[in-house]
Amino acid sequence: MKPNNKQFVLSVLLIFVINIFSINAQEIQQRRGVQVVSPEINGDNSVTFRLYSENAQSVAVSGSWMGFGQNLEMKKGDDGVWSAKTAVLEPSMYHYNLILDGVSILDPRNPKAMRDGTRYASTLIIPGEGSETFEVNDVPHGSINKVWYDSPSLDLTRRMYVYTPPGYEGSKEKYPVLYLLHGGGGDEDAWSSLGRANYILDNLIASGKAKPMIVVMTNGNPNQKAAITETQPIPSDNPLIIATAKFPTSLVNDVIPYVEDHYRVIANSSNRAIAGLSMGCLHTQIASLNNPEMFKYMGLFSLGLHPNDPNLEEIMKPLIAAYDANLETLKKNYKLFYIGCGTEDFVYEGVQNLRKKLDDNNFEYLYNETGGGHTWANWRTYLSDYAPRLFK
Known part of the structure; x- marks a missing residue:
């Protein structure tokens, strides 16, 4: 049975609405930084941090591998994503914060975080010898x-x-x-x-x-x-x-x-x-x-x-x-x-x-x-x- 003209027009309109919604959803996801990966542990054990922010004036990383008071400045790309890459880090567990226009925040792309008293920070583990002792390994757990x-x-x-x-x-x-x-x-x-x-x-x-x-x-x-x-x-x-x-x-x-x-x-x-x-x-x-x-x-x-x-x-x-x-x-x-x-x-x-x-x-x-x-x-x-x- 062939659809009538009214059904055909409604079907085309529905497909159009779905496509527009899908395109807008992708744009919203991208603008919200969903495509941003941070932190990214590179093959040489350096780490790349990223943060999407079109309006930020400055972004930096403050990490436990740095000296007291030291920050790693991040640079803004044409896509609004700020990024910075560390030197090679030794295998260990580290904590860090992003400094957005002078305000310390958690890395919004990293679900792993810690609390030390009243202070919160994001965490990452560089795998390898030195980290194996405290990683979640395939062993019986207490x-x-x-x-x-x-x-x-x-x-x-x-x-x-x-x-x-x-x-x-x-x-x-x-x-x-x-x-x-x-x-x-x-x-x-x-x-x-x-x-x-x-x-x-x-x-x-x-x-x-x-x-x-x-x-x-x-x-x-x-x-x-x-x-x-x-x-x-x-x-x-x-x-x-x-x-x-x-x-x-x-x-x-x-x-x-x-x-x-x-x-x-x-x-x-x-x-x-x-x-x-x-x-x-x-x-x-x-x-x-x-x-x-x-x-x-x-x-x-x-x-x-x-x-x-x-x-x-x-x-x-x-x-x-x-x-x-x-x-x-x-x-x-x-x-x-x-x-x-x-x-x-x-x-x-x-x-x-x-x-x-x-x-x-x-x-x-x-x-x-x-x-x-x-x-x-x-x-x-x-x-x-x-x-x-x-x-x-």
Whole structure:
């Protein structure tokens, strides 16, 4: 049956409307930058960043592989796409922001992002040797549980993350425990989202380099119930000093008893380790020195002794007092005292002060000096080196 003229005209009109809509949709997609690829990892491990903006006056990239305050300027093409290409980057995980007319933004074409306290940034991983330890590889994976617990020492109900190794749920085995502490500005989310601690442990355990272990990632800010994305911090005049004074006590009196009551752990010092970065390194030293028979393994990432720094005087007082009072007792009980620091880290001098104090007291330690500064790239490296040495 042949269509009549009216049906024919309607069909032609419908096809015309569909074509016009399709063309307009493509134009809208292109104008919105859908065709832009960013970041693009090139074959030589350089990276190209792109951003579509017809009206921007300036666009730059600020990345963790750069020196402090340095930016990579982007250039605008005739199509309205700004772009810039980095030098060759070493395999690692990096974070970055785009600076659009002086305003720091996430890369709108990159779905991968991280939070470090109140700061957000886009992320990328350059594959290769150096990244394999923390990538999501085809190995058995452990679980991370977000656990709320009572903290009588702080008069709060608080949250921590607890990693259990592959096979934990289906076994009756008991495991050693690593207490892993974050730095200033971070919270209980930091070591999994930024440090990728769970993937590091998954990969180390799968390769037989590390023993299966439970990893407890706490919130070291005693004025917080949990990460700021979940709860409001309790107002505090100087949260860092309060953290120094209160959190190590809460760790020993509240966190460890809860873990040993609620998880299948080997509850003795030979199967109990502690490590932390920056502020968490301060907490690690205070907790282990004031309880010298509690931990056989201590990991110090990027913090030492800064006795002559007036900005750190109040923070250093309890740490120096702990060394003076308990270093000799600790010497009789520990198995591993691990120190890691980058040569460009602003705490480098303080770490050398710590090493001198330990040397003067004939205290043996393992020192891992790397390049770079006060960065997650280093802290992931230290954890990857520290964890295989535990519970041997």
